[in-house]
Amino acid sequence: MSDNYKIIKREYQGIKLKFVVNESTYKPDKFTRLMANSININKGNHVCDVGTGSGALTIVASKLGAKRIVSIEIDEKTEKPFLKNCKMNTVKNVRLVKSDLLTNVKSKFDVIIANLPQIPYFKKEKPLTYGGWDGTKHLCKAIKQASSRLKKGGELYLNGASITNKDKIIKTFSKYEFKAEVIGKSKTYFTKELANKTLPLLFEHFMRLQSEGTAKIYKDKNRLYYYFFVYKGIKGG
């Protein structure tokens, strides 16, 4: 297959899917799985998937009964694999929009799904995974933008983690009139070496955030871990 594509198989909510991925696309991983298994879509819903990447969450939303989906992505390199994945999984009710989060989209949705970059770091080394100092840069902006693009009672499914300032996320949800809770979580084990392989001095940054009180890191028989979260915010107001 051209462009070094690899086919991978995944199953979410009992739906069997196939995806092509290559070096330049975010490969549907265990965080994608937690998001995909947490979302609730009603038949006929108008859905938006922010940071769609390979399109995994868009495809799940379509299979669960969404009528129309707007899929947002900032990175043009994901367009080809996204379109291939929609075709391979016979998903047609989708429009791909290039946008920084929801900036270029003005419609109103029943459901917004957002699995966004949230690595807390002290400098913008890899823009597509950078989440700002405490990891919440994109997450808080997405909550603010989603508040004016959801119908009353509409739902925002958003990723988060115990290392990305949970208090700030909860406060932001409440500031924009969402009733929010964590509806899914999974443990992610890591070591100093693993973290620093991702980004130099990332482990030291995690420790700094923990001492500042914005990150929570846990220990299980000397193994370190954090939690990946899925938040569900219901729009009130």
Ligand SMILES: C[S@@+](CC[C@H](N)C(=O)[O-])C[C@H]1O[C@@H](n2cnc3c(N)ncnc32)[C@H](O)[C@@H]1O
């Ligand atoms: C964590 S990946 C999630 C991909 C896919 N939704 C999934 O769950 O497997 C985040 C995606 O958001 C995209 N992204 C990063 N910053 C963005 C922004 N400001 N606006 C829109 N998309 C963005 C990245 O290119 C990447 O594809």
